[in-house]
Amino acid sequence: MSCWETIADYALRSQGIGERLLPRSDFTLCQQFTLIGSGMIWNIYFGVVALCAGFFLATAVALGKAAQTIWLRKPAEWFIFIFRGSPLFIQFFFAYFLFLSLKGAYPFFSPLTSAWAGALVVLFLNTAAYTGEIFYGALQSIPKGDTEAADAYGLSGWARFRRVIWPTMLRLAWPAYTNEAIFLFHATTLVFFSGFPATQQRGDALYYANYFADKTFNPFVPYPILAGYFILLTLIVIGIFGFINNRLNRHLPQERRKAIKIRPQIIR
């Protein structure tokens, strides 16, 4: 079987399209590359959707934590503490069984027991908590002069937030947020190793890499392939976020712009 046929058969295997049976013996390098790459679709899906949705909740949480009233501040603080203080792995397990019992009570919740929705909810809340803390930190370090200038221009309320505080907050938080995005993508590999089942062996990249390592007893091929894919993904993320970073900082003189540095923070 040539490599092109393998790609045609397995490129969309993680979505359930193409050949149904996974290869069982005589694994070729091409098969490993194709299947692990096919699994990356899930990682990208979880990462992108959770990031986009989490961004808005994170802004709300950060504002809540910085609020004056205790009724907004305490819930935001607890939300951040719970999601940052416990392992993501346990969160996945807990959420899965929670959704399972909810499904037993109300059939309405049944999509949440499958990975595409349930794991996404957990990742969304998790990234919102981590990002919320980053945004809160940035909110605290907005230069006093900026808000005073906004007051002097007669801006208040929504206009002040939209035109001064929010852009400055994003600009200050962006390097840390880039890291958060990278590690969110890394965290997506946990999904199919926690409670969420991979129906019909539609798994993510690590699921397939693990499959190959189990079948061949040779970890030295699939895991480096996986690492290669993730390094590529990380580079793409850094590229996109660097572009946004430049845009956020475009009013500043060259030497005051902060470059993005990767500061890995691994497992959550």
Added chain:
Amino acid sequence: MSMYWAFGTVLLLLAITAPTALAFGFAGASAARSGIAPLRWIGKTYISVVRGIPDIAFFLFFVIALDQGFEYIRHRIKCPDWSDAVRQGNDFVVCTAAKLPLGNSPQWVHETYGFMLAVLTFAIVFGAFAANVLFGAMRAVPKGQLETAEAYGMNRRQTFWRVLVPQMWVFALPGLSNLWMVLIKATPLLFLLGVEDIVYWARELGGAKQPQFTEYPHPDWRIWYFGALLIFYLCFTKVSEVVLDRIMARLTHGQATSAGEAQRKAAT
């Protein structure tokens, strides 16, 4: 009963891994700033390779790789006249005398061996992170201190052990405490490495039906078990946070940093 022992397993893992990882980190950081070029390259490669690649992939990879590595070395020593290749297609074959642990050894040896492999894996991964923190801390020690030591006629080694090492801890502590939090949150991954830890027991005991066809007199309780785990981890994180804050306050006492300065001012 084993469920409660599993908590002990987790605490034991933390107790063993933390110093081991610190030792790995110290070795890595010293190597990375060594005067001998090959040693420096080894140190820097160790730090950057382990940090650059997704987390769990490493855990899954190292356990098999270390196991096979040990068996291969033993195989080479114990059975020098073995003619077949070690890697036959999809199988990894060593002579029976080189098996680790030996096929006829009791159950607890197998469990301990698995646990030790897990500890080693954790130590290697977290050692790289600790190395990075310590490397930064060593560079943060004020130059003047080292120059003074040289002026007193100390040689390189004496400067390192008597001046640099005692002073670097205060700079390393924020990074190390962050790492400790990450380490706590990484412990559920033990489950993936095949050690019977708390995640394993929560799944087993909480389930309504066992694989061994013994039925528990209660429905699916896994949600409560995982809820308990979630709370356990939250409490653990909170306690560590308080303790680490105290240590930090103790260490900054009398140091020439801004926190130390603030402490001095508060006292007067």
